[in-house]
Amino acid sequence: MSEEIDESLENEFSSDEEEVEMTAADVLLKLEEAWLNEKFAPDLLESKVEIVECMLEQLQQMEENVKKCKKGDFRIIVHKMEIDRIRYVLSSYLRIRLRKIEKFVHHTLHKESTRGPDEPKMLSPEEFTFAKEFAESLESNSNTVVLRHMPPNLQTLDKQKLVPKPNLDSYVFLRANERQEQILIEPELEDEQNAEVVDIDAGSQYIMRYRPMGSLVASGAVSLI
């Protein structure tokens, strides 16, 4: 084997949130967790664009390394299998997001426009462009085909009231990554006796409504399974 694949993949990746260096393996774990959370959460979660970009880079690098390998090198198939596996998680993750963006496009664009400057973005810049184009294409279809032919007072579409929104009361399965105390399960029930408060031990698994757990999923305190 004339050329060794020299540089190890232990390259350092420092993400701006925490200063700790994350290895490629850590980033991969974060991607897998983001993938499962996105798969099971009814609403669109925060964009993990840095993780996606880092992984795309890793794949790119690895594919180049593999091209350098000579035919029949033992590692080609092993690297290619890992590349296939990572690419599957990446594209499945991005597909799931795209489907939610399409399904709740007006709701998502509205929410994104009301977010503060310091709040994390829901959409990556490219997703935002896609969402705007998609929303525009829906509206222009409704306008050209039916709305403009309707009586004047009916030609507009009240976008906020009538648009599909995610069902935050959907039931989900979750696992607690850390102990959580005093989680309110039925906040909107006025009569107190139904409002249950639960302590959740680290590593325990639950089925419950998504709404009370949404912020804990975002913070990484719990993971959806």
Next chain:
Amino acid sequence: MYGEKAIELIHELQRAVNGSLAPFNEEGVRQVLEEMKALYDQNQCDVEATVQGEKDRLPAVQFRHTCLERNKRCLLAYLHNRLCMIRDMRWEFGSVLPAEVKYNLSEQEVQWFTKYNKSLASYMRTLGQDGLDLTQDRSPPKSLYVEVRCLMDYGEFESEDGSSVVLKKNSQHFLLRSLCEPLIRQGVLEHIMS
């Protein structure tokens, strides 16, 4: 009774099973729009009459307005759900729809499909250096190489190490899975179980 033609459009959608799209009901949509125009015109003169002092017109105005809202909802739902199905077709058939399927689309729907194709393609191009085709890798990867049989003459096919393979009807090959998946999905190749 008002609203009958509109609900018929919705029943038509409900009859469509797993993505088989019926032809766009141009006539049905036109009739519902016509009913809306008639309702609106009648309301205009009843409102006018009430302004002139007529007393018993308001129930009819309220009734017609309700029918107008109903017709509007059915029309918009008819359009929206068809676009949902056309959107799914992009992910199943690929960027070029078979002629018989495309035949059932209205002209505006074809335009919508082209627009969707373009913005999807440009989004996918932004992923990594040379883009990531999200319509591939739809199921978890299994063994790296798979055995396939050609269902039709397909001609030259470039495998991953640059060499090309001639795909003749019934010929069998041992190809890289991720490269031949699209041909399997399109029905050009058949995956033979090892």
Next chain:
Amino acid sequence: MASPSTYSRYSSNSDNYYDINDIIATHEKVPCKVELPLHRLGFLNPGSDGENIRVGTKMDLPYWLVTGLLGRRRRLVSVEPPKYFRSSYREIMSADANIVDLHKMGPYYYAFGTKILSFEFPESEDIAKSLIETYINRFRKVMDGSQNASHEDKNRLTSKMDETERSIYRAGQTSLRSFQSWETRQITKICTSDMVANHRKRKRAVMDEDDQ
């Protein structure tokens, strides 16, 4: 973009303007009594002769129309619970919910039952209770049905189910089938996409017709 037939995680179907099931459910009829003379709406009531409908006339009107006629300012009609939600039927439900044919009672029994509560009947509370008790008492049968793998006559199982129960039943059947195909190793076979396959079948069918 949820295709029409699948259950989707919209914020409950009734909020979704585009939801086909909600549009069809709101087409169901509701018994009403006219409270104010309905001038020039005679055609609404086939029985009535003249142009108007007299106060006190009883008619069945679609839910979507009744909500319009109940409008904010003037209540043109008053509403009574539809037959299947009245106390006599509620008693049958509490006696043995499992034998009842909910599909015959309007395929959207739970969805429609939830909708009519917006009319705030005196017995709305009892209707709401009856709905959830019926759902719970029939739940085991729906679950067991959805998990049984035998190919015996499926529609005997689902004929009495309402659309909500059938949707849950289908969810159970689909995951059972995908588990079975996983267990018998079908999963590694990549298949032609369903649409392509169906489209090809239909094409072949068309060609057969041409040959005759």
Next chain:
Amino acid sequence: MDPSEVEFLAEKEEVTIVPNFSHDEVFLIGGNVGPFNPSLPMKVPLWMAINLKQRQKCRIQPPDWMLVEKLEEVKKQEHDSAVFQPMVNPHYMEVTKLLLSHATDDIPNADEVNTLIKDIWDLRMAKLRQSIDKFVKDQETHARLDNLSLMEINSVRPFLTQALDHMHTLRMNLLTAGPGPTQDS
């Protein structure tokens, strides 16, 4: 999610293989593997173990729980208790399926192991349906399911989440005695 995706996650589990070749360490994105020394047992992810086995480059050692005596005991415990017992492995069903499909010759009493695993699965699934029915009858709003494996959860997920979503809607009726007017008005 599809069972094949649950299996995909299971393939990250580590298993012990005995390679019949030598090669220095391989630097994967997910972490390093190796070095490989002939007849020196080592741990690799399951997906790699299966691939190497298919290429006749190694033998796979069955996990310590994949023994008839152990599984008979697990089956007995499961049978005798009304509560879900902790499982031998979070992916016991998928690991067994993969190893028995691709490395049967490396697994002693493969058929018996397969039957025992299936029996344990059936016992637990029956128990799961029982607890789901009780959960619904008692109108619970949440439940703890620590000892359930991902494949078990996944097999009831679409049915159970949808059923509970609808139950939530019906329960909300009790409070508001009917939602506000719908879109038409």
